[in-house]
Amino acid sequence: MHGLFLFKTGFGGALIHxxxxxxxxxxxxxxxxxxxxxxxxxxxxxxxxxKIRGR
Structure with a gap:
């Protein structure tokens, strides 16, 4: 989830626990x-x- 954290904080988001x-x-x-x-x-x-999708 680090990428999501960087994306959201890049727009001014704050980390809330x-x-x-x-x-x-x-x-x-x-x-x-x-x-x-x-x-x-x-x-x-x-x-x-x-299995159906072959992954």
């Missing part, structure tokens, strides 16, 4: 389904699409 985010689990079953869907999406984009 913020806290990260976290997931608050309210319903374990729903959250489990959400995590499974996220893992399936990540697998599709990171593994399958790279």
């Amino acid at each position: 913020r806290l990260g985010s976290f997931d608050a689990v309210l319903n374990g079953a729903v959250y489990g389904a959400y995590r499974a869907a996220e893992n399936a999406r990540a697998f599709y984009h990171k593994k399958l699409m790279k």
Whole structure:
């Protein structure tokens, strides 16, 4: 992200540190389904699409 930092500060941007985010689990079953869907999406984009595109 160093290139992005240089680009943004070149236009007068300032470096601001913020806290990260976290997931608050309210319903374990729903959250489990959400995590499974996220893992399936990540697998599709990171593994399958790279093979399909020949990268």
